[in-house]
Amino acid sequence: MNSATPALRQDERTMADFFALPDRDIFAKTRPFFQFCGEIRDRGHYLYRRTLLGPSANRVTVWDEERETARSMVMMASNNYLGLTSHPRVVEGGLDAQRRYGAGSGSVSLLAGTLDLHRQLEARLAAFKGCEDAVVFPAGYSANVGCVTGLAREGDLVINDILNHASIIDGCRLSGATIKAFPHCSVEALDKLLGRTAGSHAGRLVIVDGVFSMDGDIAPLPRLIEVCRKHGARLMVDEAHATGVIGPGGRGTPAYHGVEGQVDLVVGTLSKALGGVGGFVASTREVVHYLRFYARSYMFSTALPPAVAGSMLAALDVIEDEPELLGQLWNNIRYLQAGLRNLGFNLGNQETAIFPLIIGDDLRVKEMGRMLHEAGIFANPVFYPAVSRRLSRIRLSLMATHTREDLDLTLEACERAGRKLGVI
């Protein structure tokens, strides 16, 4: 570290501090960060990259590094909302595609990597989202980056809900457009912002998450659509945590609000409720066609492997044929919501399968994460800089495949830790 490095008090350091450390050697920051992680590991607060020895199901087998043994835990941190990662039809769909098409697609989609499976998948996703067409990306992250950078340029204005996902923010930064934000879900503030910026930029794109990834609340789409139309701005919705979770048939936020086909750009992932990996943008035929040529994260990245495309086609079949999975997920959501509220946890504006247990004190969040881990509950502590300090939390996410026993064990462990730490 060079002498200009600011002294960081041990208890005040966060992940945000290391990237900012200036030094002539760009590797210099890696050593203090390595040491910092060792220190939080010693305190039992390092809960990253816990390793699963089997599927990401309601119960997982986790390698316990400290005790050098495998242990069973209740998984409360997976985005596998419908349990499709290991659904037999989804697994078989992938195996069958892999046997018929091989391991990889061999090229980027635009040139030589498009399989009939990809075309089928895009058509199915477009229909599922009530849009004319869809383009599939290698990840949800690259779908967001590709969508924004493909459409917005220097001179344009992108306007984010302040709680939008990092992949949207990265896309905005990379696009070169001017970036502004409005307070979380405040349609009034957006209305004013659009009014103030009328005529100041070439094009304007408003972006929201359909279901917000840290809070589990739902964007007020009908009013957002109205305001965007009033001001001539386009609206993009990230459906990562909404697809397969909300709306009739799990078709997502526009369907939930009865405004299907009225959102300009619907972005989604295949990695959460669909149980695989990949992302998509659904829109009009012309917009999707344009993105195939201008979304660099699509154009310059190899198409999804056949196994994933096959699995995702099967996942869409399962969502259609087995609506009871969505019913089970919602039974679980209601049960856990009632249980946690009765215990006195602050769940913020939670409405869906993502549960923030808002504590607002980084140290107690870390301690609670450690205690849940010890109790066999796999949950994610989330603190600054991922969320603001006053909103640090434990984040739980639910699956259709959780049993009552899983949920009761979770409630008991949350109650014990919450009482001990004085957060309930």
Ligand SMILES: Cc1ncc(COP(=O)(O)O)c(C=O)c1O
């Ligand atoms: C809201 C949101 N958008 C996009 C992504 C990126 O999706 P993926 O993990 O499929 O790349 C995520 C999650 O990781 C997310 O939570």
